[in-house]
Amino acid sequence: MNVTVLGAGAWGTALAKVLHVNGHAVTLWNRDAETLAEIQRTRRNERYLPGVDLPANWKLEPQLREAVRGRDCIVLAIASQGFREVATQLSDTRAVLVSVTKGIEYDTGKTMCGVLRECVSAARAVALSGPTFAAEVARGLPTAIVAASEDEAARRTVQELFHQPTFRVYRSADVLGVELGGALKNIIAIAAGVCDGLRFGDNSKAALITRGVAEVRRLGVACGAQAETFAGLSGLGDLMVTCFSHQSRNRALGERAGRGEKLDSLKRPGEKLAEGVPTARSAFRLARQLNVETPIIDEVHAVLHEGKEARRAVMDLLSRDTKAED
Amino acid sequence: MNVTVLGAGAWGTALAKVLHVNGHAVTLWNRDAETLAEIQRTRRNERYLPGVDLPANWKLEPQLREAVRGRDCIVLAIASQGFREVATQLSDTRAVLVSVTKGIEYDTGKTMCGVLRECVSAARAVALSGPTFAAEVARGLPTAIVAASEDEAARRTVQELFHQPTFRVYRSADVLGVELGGALKNIIAIAAGVCDGLRFGDNSKAALITRGVAEVRRLGVACGAQAETFAGLSGLGDLMVTCFSHQSRNRALGERAGRGEKLDSLKRPGEKLAEGVPTARSAFRLARQLNVETPIIDEVHAVLHEGKEARRAVMDLLSRDTKAED
Numbered sequence: 001m002n003v004t005v006l007g008a009g010a011w012g013t014a015l016a017k018v019l020h021v022n023g024h025a026v027t028l029w030n031r032d033a034e035t036l037a038e039i040q041r042t043r044r045n046e047r048y049l050p051g052v053d054l055p056a057n058w059k060l061e062p063q064l065r066e067a068v069r070g071r072d073c074i075v076l077a078i079a080s081q082g083f084r085e086v087a088t089q090l091s092d093t094r095a096v097l098v099s100v101t102k103g104i105e106y107d108t109g110k111t112m113c114g115v116l117r118e119c120v121s122a123a124r125a126v127a128l129s130g131p132t133f134a135a136e137v138a139r140g141l142p143t144a145i146v147a148a149s150e151d152e153a154a155r156r157t158v159q160e161l162f163h164q165p166t167f168r169v170y171r172s173a174d175v176l177g178v179e180l181g182g183a184l185k186n187i188i189a190i191a192a193g194v195c196d197g198l199r200f201g202d203n204s205k206a207a208l209i210t211r212g213v214a215e216v217r218r219l220g221v222a223c224g225a226q227a228e229t230f231a232g233l234s235g236l237g238d239l240m241v242t243c244f245s246h247q248s249r250n251r252a253l254g255e256r257a258g259r260g261e262k263l264d265s266l267k268r269p270g271e272k273l274a275e276g277v278p279t280a281r282s283a284f285r286l287a288r289q290l291n292v293e294t295p296i297i298d299e300v301h302a303v304l305h306e307g308k309e310a311r312r313a314v315m316d317l318l319s320r321d322t323k324a325e326d
Numbered sequence: 327m328n329v330t331v332l333g334a335g336a337w338g339t340a341l342a343k344v345l346h347v348n349g350h351a352v353t354l355w356n357r358d359a360e361t362l363a364e365i366q367r368t369r370r371n372e373r374y375l376p377g378v379d380l381p382a383n384w385k386l387e388p389q390l391r392e393a394v395r396g397r398d399c400i401v402l403a404i405a406s407q408g409f410r411e412v413a414t415q416l417s418d419t420r421a422v423l424v425s426v427t428k429g430i431e432y433d434t435g436k437t438m439c440g441v442l443r444e445c446v447s448a449a450r451a452v453a454l455s456g457p458t459f460a461a462e463v464a465r466g467l468p469t470a471i472v473a474a475s476e477d478e479a480a481r482r483t484v485q486e487l488f489h490q491p492t493f494r495v496y497r498s499a500d501v502l503g504v505e506l507g508g509a510l511k512n513i514i515a516i517a518a519g520v521c522d523g524l525r526f527g528d529n530s531k532a533a534l535i536t537r538g539v540a541e542v543r544r545l546g547v548a549c550g551a552q553a554e555t556f557a558g559l560s561g562l563g564d565l566m567v568t569c570f571s572h573q574s575r576n577r578a579l580g581e582r583a584g585r586g587e588k589l590d591s592l593k594r595p596g597e598k599l600a601e602g603v604p605t606a607r608s609a610f611r612l613a614r615q616l617n618v619e620t621p622i623i624d625e626v627h628a629v630l631h632e633g634k635e636a637r638r639a640v641m642d643l644l645s646r647d648t649k650a651e652d
Contacts, residue, residue, distance in 0.1 A: 130529075130532075130533075131528070131529055131532030131533065131536075132529050133527070133528055133529055136527040136528065136529045136530075137529065139527075141526055141529060142526055142527075142529065142530035142533070142644045143529035143533070144529070144530075144533035168533075168644075200467055200468055201459070201462040201467040201468075201469075202457070202462065202567045202570075202571045202573060203456075203457055203458050203459055203462045203463065203467060203468065203469040203567070204462075204467060204468035204469065204470075205567065206457030206563040206564065206566060206567035207456075207457065207468070207469070207470035207494075207559060207563060209563070209566060210557075210562055210563035213557070213562060214557070231536075231539065231540070231557075232536065233533060233536050236536055236539060236562075237532045237533060237535070237536035238532065240532055240535060240536075240566050240569075240570070241528045241529070241531065241532035243566075244528075244566070244570035245528045247528060318470075318494075
């Protein structure tokens with residue numbers, strides 16, 4: 001198949017490599033042409049995927065229109081805040097569209113597949129999401145992921161496109177559940193990171209994350225997703241690993257907040273912003289609109305967007321009375 | 327209240343300290359009188375709880391009969407393999423009995439509260455379980471835990487006995503679910519440790535643990551527990567942290583197996599055996615009796631008790647086809 005990956009960050013580059021290994025004709029596009037030129041020259045993407053050899057025989061195309069023309073499948077690996085701008089330019093395409101971006105648009109409360117369906121009239125949108133650090137996928141370590149779409153043929157196509165013995169793709173019809181699990185877990189990971197930064201230990205982190213799992217499911221179900229989806233790879237699986245792994249940017253940002261770093265230094269200009277930061281804002285708004293109780297999201301929002309002290313926020317969470325287990 | 331803790335390992339000692347801080351009259355018993363003598367002399371339990379100061383004004387009693395006489399509450403912090411032997415000696419007691427031991431008896435398939443109910447005719451048995459590393463509790467780090475019993479008054483008593491601002495006790499009526507969650511998670515943690523030992527990365531570990539959560543719930547429900555319990559602190563919370571934390575003995579044992587250490591060296595004589603080792607045997611038997619599919623438990627059992635190579639076991643798990651997410 002003719003496939004284009006939009007976005008040469010770590011994830012876009014790693015997925016392009018998976019597709020290339022599977023024998024597809026791959027084009028990689030990036031907003032910043034310099035990154036493409038460097039990949040062309042060095043066969044590496046040292047900034048985002050250090051140490052990983054990249055193929056020679058794929059196409060690096062700096063013109064978006066050219067990159068997507070006549071493709072069977074287009075993969076969007078674009079930060080959520082720039083997602084709509086790119087999606088808008090795909091309005092005429094008939095390709096299967098795959099979003100691998102985990103976020104919620106602030107103004108509309110939509111996930112990325114929701115944005116795709118709005119921007120592209122013939123969209124067959126598929127979300128590809130799960131517990132997947134790009135560096136591990138690029139090194140061929142065993143990984144499992146979910147392809148979700150309401151369109152059965154589209155999710156099967158994406159499964160076949162990406163599937164490898166070490167990159168196992170499962171299917172789901174609950175695209176909203178898969179997307180919300182992936183987006184909301186970043187907020188919980190920031191809270192887990194705050195626990196780490198405060199050196200509160202594993203017991204409190206486990207208590208917090210357990211509540212986080214329930215909170216993500218509660219908000220997701222209120223949005224229209226299926227509860228069971230949050231117990232799967234794209235929900236629980238992604239949430240756990242993001243909360244515990246030292247590879248997670250969101251957890252690391254929380255850890256710095258927990259150590260007392262101030263807000264402006266957390267959002268360093270020039271540094272790639274952890275997706276949980278804008279997602280906390282969107283999710284906080286969404287929860288108020290739907291009248292869902294989301295104590296962890298509220299506290300993370302307060303820390304990131306209202307200047308609340310991180311220690312205070314976590315203490316408030318841990319001392320909050322919850323109901324008995326039953 | 328007059329409370330006795332049986333077992334001066336890390337967990338028994340830490341819980342005795344919690345009870346002492348709460349103002350109860352605490353007696354600590356241990357099978358090995360030497361440990362008690364050392365605690366008496368040094369006000370420390372350096373072997374199991376290094377660096378933690380212990381109270382002066384509690385009672386250290388090497389005679390079991392003396393230790394439990396006339397007590398309102400008896401806490402059993404005894405390894406599962408020696409649990410029945412101690413429980414048998416409590417047959418006449420009218421005290422509330424609290425098990426903090428995570429295991430399943432091989433011959434009977436019973437959890438520890440099940441053993442208590444069998445051995446003590448007037449037993450009001452409560453399981454106290456959750457994501458709780460003893461060292462963190464002893465240092466006063468925020469912790470949450472579940473007191474589960476079919477006897478409502480008993481679980482309230484235990485909640486009040488232990489509850490502190492940094493040691494929050496929730497209640498549950500599903501004692502079997504709470505106990506099975508705590509016991510079975512140790513097996514999943516061994517499998518997660520094998521992934522670590524093989525350096526398979528976070529992606530594969532997340533995929534494996536996600537299936538582990540479903541597997542524990544499936545077996546637990548077949549035993550008669552409630553599905554929701556496995557999504558709580560004593561299920562999911564304990565499972566996650568045991569799989570990821572470097573404090574977990576079970577995960578560490580799996581890691582050594584993953585690095586290729588042989589079976590006899592994993593079960594070093596003199597070293598405290600990780601509870602997951604006997605639990606894997608019991609759970610494997612239980613699953614066959616109930617005809618429940620438990621691929622992870624089966625593989626861990628094969629590694630620990632049938633000499634299967636750990637790498638082969640995890641490869642078999644990761645390449646196993648599971649159904650689509652839905």
